[in-house]
Amino acid sequence: MASLGSVLSIAVQSLQAADGGLQVTNNNIANANTPGYTRQQVVLHESAPSTTGDFTAGDGVTLVGYQSVRDELIQSQIQQETQAQSGANAQLTSMQQIQPTFETSSTDIGTEMSALFSSISSLGTDPTSNASRQAVLSAGQNLATAFNTASNTLTTQQSGLNSQVTDDVGKINQLTQQIAALNPQIVQQNATSDVQNGGALQDQQNQLILQLSALTNVNVTQTNNGITVTTGNGTALVVAGQSFSLSTSAGANGMTQVLDPNGANITSQITGGDLGGSIQTRDQTIGGSTGLLNQLDTLANEVGTAFNAAQAKGTDLNGNAGQNFFTIPATTSGSAANIKMAITDPNLLAASSDGTAGSDGNLANFSAIQTNTLPSGQTPSGTFSSIVYQIGSVTASANAESSATTASLTQLTDQQNSVSGVSTDEESANLITYQQAYEAAARVVSTVQALMTVTMSMVTS
Amino acid sequence: MRITSMLPDMQYAMQQSQQALATAEMQVATGRKVNQLSDDPTASASMVVSLTDSANVDQYTSNIGTLVPKMQTADSAISQIVTELNTAITLGTQGANGTNAAQRPAIASEVAGVLATVVSQANASYSGGYLFAGSATSTPPFVAASETYTSANGSAGSPLSSSTALTAGSITTIGDASTGDTFHFQASAGDTVGTLQTAIANAVAAGTLSAGTTASINASGQLSISTNSNTAGIAVTTNDAALGSMSATPNTQVANAYAYVGNSTINTAQIADQLSVATNVPGDSLFTTGSNVIGALSALITALQSNNPSITQIGNATNAISTALNSVNQQRVPLDNTISEMNSEESFLNQETVTLSTQQSSLVGADLATAATNLTQAQTQNQAVLAVAAKVLPQTLLNYLSQPSA
Numbered sequence: 001m002a003s004l005g006s007v008l009s010i011a012v013q014s015l016q017a018a019d020g021g022l023q024v025t026n027n028n029i030a031n032a033n034t035p036g037y038t039r040q041q042v043v044l045h046e047s048a049p050s051t052t053g054d055f056t057a058g059d060g061v062t063l064v065g066y067q068s069v070r071d072e073l074i075q076s077q078i079q080q081e082t083q084a085q086s087g088a089n090a091q092l093t094s095m096q097q098i099q100p101t102f103e104t105s106s107t108d109i110g111t112e113m114s115a116l117f118s119s120i121s122s123l124g125t126d127p128t129s130n131a132s133r134q135a136v137l138s139a140g141q142n143l144a145t146a147f148n149t150a151s152n153t154l155t156t157q158q159s160g161l162n163s164q165v166t167d168d169v170g171k172i173n174q175l176t177q178q179i180a181a182l183n184p185q186i187v188q189q190n191a192t193s194d195v196q197n198g199g200a201l202q203d204q205q206n207q208l209i210l211q212l213s214a215l216t217n218v219n220v221t222q223t224n225n226g227i228t229v230t231t232g233n234g235t236a237l238v239v240a241g242q243s244f245s246l247s248t249s250a251g252a253n254g255m256t257q258v259l260d261p262n263g264a265n266i267t268s269q270i271t272g273g274d275l276g277g278s279i280q281t282r283d284q285t286i287g288g289s290t291g292l293l294n295q296l297d298t299l300a301n302e303v304g305t306a307f308n309a310a311q312a313k314g315t316d317l318n319g320n321a322g323q324n325f326f327t328i329p330a331t332t333s334g335s336a337a338n339i340k341m342a343i344t345d346p347n348l349l350a351a352s353s354d355g356t357a358g359s360d361g362n363l364a365n366f367s368a369i370q371t372n373t374l375p376s377g378q379t380p381s382g383t384f385s386s387i388v389y390q391i392g393s394v395t396a397s398a399n400a401e402s403s404a405t406t407a408s409l410t411q412l413t414d415q416q417n418s419v420s421g422v423s424t425d426e427e428s429a430n431l432i433t434y435q436q437a438y439e440a441a442a443r444v445v446s447t448v449q450a451l452m453t454v455t456m457s458m459v460t461s
Numbered sequence: 462m463r464i465t466s467m468l469p470d471m472q473y474a475m476q477q478s479q480q481a482l483a484t485a486e487m488q489v490a491t492g493r494k495v496n497q498l499s500d501d502p503t504a505s506a507s508m509v510v511s512l513t514d515s516a517n518v519d520q521y522t523s524n525i526g527t528l529v530p531k532m533q534t535a536d537s538a539i540s541q542i543v544t545e546l547n548t549a550i551t552l553g554t555q556g557a558n559g560t561n562a563a564q565r566p567a568i569a570s571e572v573a574g575v576l577a578t579v580v581s582q583a584n585a586s587y588s589g590g591y592l593f594a595g596s597a598t599s600t601p602p603f604v605a606a607s608e609t610y611t612s613a614n615g616s617a618g619s620p621l622s623s624s625t626a627l628t629a630g631s632i633t634t635i636g637d638a639s640t641g642d643t644f645h646f647q648a649s650a651g652d653t654v655g656t657l658q659t660a661i662a663n664a665v666a667a668g669t670l671s672a673g674t675t676a677s678i679n680a681s682g683q684l685s686i687s688t689n690s691n692t693a694g695i696a697v698t699t700n701d702a703a704l705g706s707m708s709a710t711p712n713t714q715v716a717n718a719y720a721y722v723g724n725s726t727i728n729t730a731q732i733a734d735q736l737s738v739a740t741n742v743p744g745d746s747l748f749t750t751g752s753n754v755i756g757a758l759s760a761l762i763t764a765l766q767s768n769n770p771s772i773t774q775i776g777n778a779t780n781a782i783s784t785a786l787n788s789v790n791q792q793r794v795p796l797d798n799t800i801s802e803m804n805s806e807e808s809f810l811n812q813e814t815v816t817l818s819t820q821q822s823s824l825v826g827a828d829l830a831t832a833a834t835n836l837t838q839a840q841t842q843n844q845a846v847l848a849v850a851a852k853v854l855p856q857t858l859l860n861y862l863s864q865p866s867a
Contacts, residue, residue, distance in 0.1 A: 099498050103505075110509045114516035121520045124730040125527040125740065128590060128598060319630030319700075355630055355647050358596030360728045367731060370513075385509040392502025399499055410473045421465030425858035432862075 004455070008448045010060035014441035017044055020063045021434035025427050027066075032422040036207035038068040039422045043195055065195040068202065071419045075206060076220065078412045079213040083272040085405035086214040090164070090277030091285065092398040094157050098292075099395055101153040102388050109150060110384045112143040113303070117370045120363055123351060127360035128317075133346035140307075140325060144339045147300045151336035154286050154293045161282040162256045166248050168215050168275040169258055172237075173245045175212045176229065179205055180243035183226025217272035233269045235260040255282060285394055292387060294332070299383050301335035302374040304328035308342075310369060314350030314362025322350025322362070471850045478843040485836040488827045495825035504824040511824065515817045521732045522810045525803045528730060528740055532800050535592045535742065538585040539793050541578070542754075546786045549575045549758060553779030556765050557772050569765035573717055576758040580719050583748055583755075593744035594723030597634070597698075602723035602744045603755065606638035606694020608713035609687035611679065613705030620682025621704070623655030631701035633657060635670060635686060636720030638694040641753030642669040643721050643745055648701060654684060661686070670695070685710075692763070696720035717762045721749045732806050738799045742792060752788035757781035 024042045031037040043066065047059035102108060116139040123132040182205045189201060205227065212218055217232040225240035237244055244261035251257040257267045258275070268283070270276045286292050304326035311322030324342040328335050343349070353361025373379055378386065488494055498505045549572055556568045583593055583603045590598035615621040627648040635644040644664040646657055658676045665674050673689030684704055686697055694715030697707040723744050729737040748754045761778035764771075 095499070096497075103498060104508060104512060110512065111516075114513050118516055118520040121517075121524060121731050122527075124728070125524050125531075126588070126590070127596070127728060315630065319628075319632075352596070354596070354724075354726055355632060356596040356724055356726055358590065358594070358598040358728070359726045360596075360730070361726070364729070364737070370517075371734075381510055381513040385506040388498060388509050389502050389506035392498030392500075392505045395497075395499035396502055407473075410469065413469055415462075417465045417469070418463045421463070423463060423465040426463075428858045428862060 004448055004452055008445065011441050011444040011448060013047070013060040013062065014444070015438060017042070017061045017063045018434045018438035018441055020044075020066070021430065021437065024066050025430045025434060028422045029424065029427050029431075032424055032427075036203050036210070037422070038070045038203050038206075038420040040066045040068050040199065043067050065193055066199065067195040068199050069420055070202075071416065072222075074412060074416045074419065078409065078416060079210060079218075079220065081405055081409050081412055082210060082213045083217055083276075085402060085409060086274045087272045087277035087280070088398050088401035088405060090274045091281045092395065092402050094161065094278075094281045095285070095391065095395040095398055098153055098157055098286075099391060101150050102391050107142070107146055107149075109143070109146045109299075110381060110388075112139070112146040113370075113380055113384070115139045116143050117367065120366045123349075124360045124363045124367075127351045127363070128358050130346050133349050133351075136349055137341060137344065137346060141341050143303075144326065144341055147296070147336040147339050150296055151293065151300075154296065155337065158255070158282050158286055158293075161278045161286075162254070164278045165256045165258065165275060165282075168273075168278065169246050169248050172212060172215050172275070173243075175208050175215070176237045176243040176245070179208045179212070179227065179229060180238045180241055182208070183238070184241045187224075187226050213273060215273045216270055216275040231260065231266065231269070232271060233266065235262070235264075235266065237261075253287075255287065292391065293336075295383070295387050295390075297332045297335040297337075298376050299336070299374075299380065299387070300339045301328055301332045302376060303369070303380055304335065304339050306369045306372075306374065307366065310362065310365040311350045313353075313365050315352040315355045315359075316350045317347035317352075317357055319355060323348055325349075467853055471846075471854060474846050475843075475850060478839070478846045482836075482839040482843045485832065485839040488832040489829070489836050492827055492829065492832075493825050494827040494832070501825070508821060508824050511817055511821050515814070515821070517734065518810050518813045518817065522807065522814075524730050525732055525807050525810070528732075528738075529800060529803055531587045531592070532740070532796060532803075534585065534587045536793070536796055536800065538582045538592065539747070539789065539796070541582045543786065543789060543793075545575045545579050545582070546754065546782060546789070549761065549782050550779055550786070553761050553775060553782060556761075557775040557779060559772060565765045569762050572758060572762050572765060576717055576719075576755070576762065579748075579754065579758065583744055591723070592741065593747060595741070595743040595745070596726035596728060597723045600698060600722070602721055603719045603748075604636065604696035604698075604722050605709075606636070606696050606715045606718035606720045607709035608691055608694060608715060609685060609710040610695065610697035610707045611681075611686075611710055612684040612699075612707055614703065615678070615681065615683035617680075617682055621654055621678055621684050623653060623658060623678070625654045625703055627652045627654065627657065627703050628701050631699065631703075633699040633701060633704070633707075634697065634722045634724070635661070635664075635674075636696045636722045637670050637674070638696075638715065638718035638720040638759065639671045639692075639756065640669060641721070641745075641749035641756045643724070643749070644669050645724060654678075654703075687713075691715065692718075694718040694720060696722050698722045717759045719755050719759070721745050721755075725750075732803055733810070736806070738802060739795065740799075742796050747789060747792045748785075752781075752785040754782070754785040754789060757785045 021042045024040050028039050043064040045062045045064050047062045049056050049058050104111065116136070119132070119136045119139040123129070123136055126132055182201055186201045186205065189199065209218075209220055209227070209229070212229070218237065219230045219232065221228045221230075223240075227238065228236065228240075229238035230236050235244075237246075246261065247259045247263075249257050249259055251267075257265050258270060258279070260266045267279060270279055284291060288294065305328065307325040308328075311325045314322045316322055326339055327342040328339050351363050352359040369380065371379060374383060376383065487496055495501045495504050552568050552572050552575070556565055580603050584601040585592050591600070591602055594600070594602035612621065629648055629650040629652070631648045633646045633648075637643070644661065646660050648656070661670065661674065661676045664670045665672060671688055671693045673693075674687070674695065675689070676684065676686045679685040686695065686707070688695055692715060696709075696719075699707050721744055725743045725745055727739045727743060728741055730740050731737045749756065757778060761775065761782060764774040764778045767774075
């Protein structure tokens with residue numbers, strides 16, 4: 001048989017349940033705009049019924065706990081999409097800084113090459129004119145300067161990306177430490193709680209993993225001891241409560257290398273994220289055997305060599321065989337950065353083909369450079385045009401990927417909010433619900449109190 | 462699907478519409494649909510090549526602009542010379558007439574005047590360079606001939622000798638007024654004055670220089686180049702520092718004789734991608750080599766002035782001038798052809814300029830009508846997005862719940 005006491009205790013449990021609901025609602029509303037916050041729900045179970053004789057009665061409500069509403073699949077998709085977006089953005093930022101140097105202007109390489117050939121053609125109409133000869137040398141200097149500037153733009157980018165690599169590795173190490181520290185705490189919390197999903201600690205860890213994904217490609221797996229984080233090719237970064245650091249070392253040609261916790265060089269295996277995007281831009285788009293810097297150096301070296309060869313075939317105004325027109329290094333590497341004029345005296349321009357001062361017969365050898373293919377396979381302007389195309393198309397691809405991943409992330413975030421986001425409207429409605437539940441339970445308590453007073457007065461009177 | 466907040470979607474939509482607006486504004490402001498390489502990599506790459514072509518076309522046009530006046534000046538000099546030669550033929554015919562014997566000295570003077578005018582025209586210059594000197598354009602190509610030329614270098618105390626080394630690459634030229642030919646010598650490394658003397662002897666044997674022309678070291682230690690008669694004359698130039706300049710020995714000038722000290726080099730200039738034209742006609746091919754205009758005029762003067770002129774001699778000299786005139790007319794033809802070729806090339810290049818401009822516009826230029834329409838659309842779209850955001854964002858349930866009673 002139910003007693004007033006049991007009624008009271010059920011009412012008290014109801015108060016606790018309503019209290020819990022209000023607490024959760026309060027927490028949700030407070031954290032409505034907190035990034036990474038997963039809304040919580042109060043978990044209420046019906047208490048096990050008690051049987052007294054022939055009567056079976058319910059035993060009220062039990063507040064089991066607060067559950068976070070999260071979808072791990074969407075979280076994982078967001079991490080991957082973030083990786084892709086950061087990678088694309090890293091490349092896009094670099095390429096957008098490189099582009100302007102190669103756009104058509106009054107000083108880009110294509111324009112200066114044309115100007116040089118024009119000045120040579122103009123000299124052909126008046127081979128003894130000192131002014132025309134000086135114009136050829138000035139045009140040559142402008143071309144050398146254009147090469148120097150372009151090369152500088154590329155190497156400056158590489159240098160910036162080197163710093164970025166070091167910075168990113170530092171941040172990665174910080175994040176893995178923090179993630180590892182949270183693992184034992186989350187495991188313990190889940191062990192002592194009747195509901196899973198970790199609550200605030202798990203939210204915190206997810207945010208750290210998201211930041212980590214923005215930096216590099218990582219795989220995240222759930223184990224009994226918490227989250228295991230590995231790099232794309234399997235090296236462990238976080239296992240249970242322990243984190244393992246990446247390190248950097250100066251590479252052979254000044255390109256910062258990334259080493260895994262065992263010291264192995266994993267630079268070329270890092271894809272995705274800001275670190276991956278930076279490394280790819282630095283080592284494959286700009287550097288490397290097919291990179292922009294090598295193509296630029298090759299163009300500078302081949303054009304310089306061709307001009308020097310043309311000079312050697314003719315005679316200058318002093319009656320001597322032509323000296324080098326450009327000074328270029330012996331190796332292709334560094335040609336664009338270091339190319340400069342080797343002659344400054346207009347008399348040294350070897351226009352003559354027969355030793356007389358007024359002959360312009362050797363100028364045809366200079367003009368031929370414009371129309372003949374260089375050893376690398378195209379004419380000078382064709383080669384430059386290919387470089388321009390490559391820059392434009394890499395930038396356009398990075399731009400497209402950045403836009404696509406942004407759109408994708410927007411959608412995924414919408415989905416995540418749909419599951420885990422706090423709806424202020426919903427919480428406001430919940431507030432009213434729990435308020436009324438509390439009032440109802442309180443009413444029960446005051447009714448029981450009144451009844452007890454009546455009972456007591458029955459006994460005492 | 463639960464909707465928790467419309468803010469992220471609104472922000473994304475506003476970002477997108479503002480980006481579209483910025484792009485449309487840029488296209489209208491710059492007039493280009495390709496403002497950076499990534500806007501259209503293929504078009505950007507094609508532009509590089511097209512602009513190179515444009516620069517070339519501009520240069521060809523400029524070259525033509527420089528060359529046509531120069532070649533027209535050359536042509537009018539030749540035209541003058543043709544007129545003078547016709548006068549000379551008339552004079553020669555008069556002189557050959559037996560009845561004009563007394564007037565021959567006067568006719569000879571007139572022919573001398575014609576010769577002077579012809580030489581002056583043959584030495585015409587344009588913009589600081591001599592037109593008919595081949596590539597040796599800094600000195601007059603036709604020089605009054607003298608019997609002897611001596612070098613500036615060499616003295617009794619330090620004489621030149623056949624073993625004196627010459628400067629490698631130097632050029633020594635000897636024009637012969639009688640043969641009409643010119644001897645050129647370019648020194649190689651290791652050549653000496655003796656090498657030059659040998660070469661001159663070989664040229665005499667070959668007939669380039671008149672028989673009896675010698676090169677020797679004179680009593681003052683100078684190199685002396687001379688003919689052996691007072692009717693044959695030479696002119697010598699050199700740029701060899703070992704010899705110094707060559708100058709005519711005073712009082713050895715041969716009257717009415719001129720020699721060519723230019724060369725035969727023809728310079729070319731490019732006026733189209735696959736088209737180079739000769740930009741000069743060397744004086745020797747016009748006036749001396751093959752048919753010696755100068756020499757023929759000199760011979761006519763000599764014939765008219767001689768004490769015992771023969772009609773045949775005068776007649777032959779006059780015929781020689783006619784033959785020479787034919788040759789000049791022939792040599793003139795390529796020059797005239799080149800001038801008209803350049804004029805027609807100019808019209809073609811003007812067309813090319815337009816074609817290339819059109820090509821470049823179509824690659825990167827924005828059609829202004831389309832760009833302006835896009836801009837209006839982007840503006841409207843942007844305003845719509847902002848209006849929706851303003852309407853939708855502020856609405857929550859809290860606006861509608863009454864305050865809890867106290």
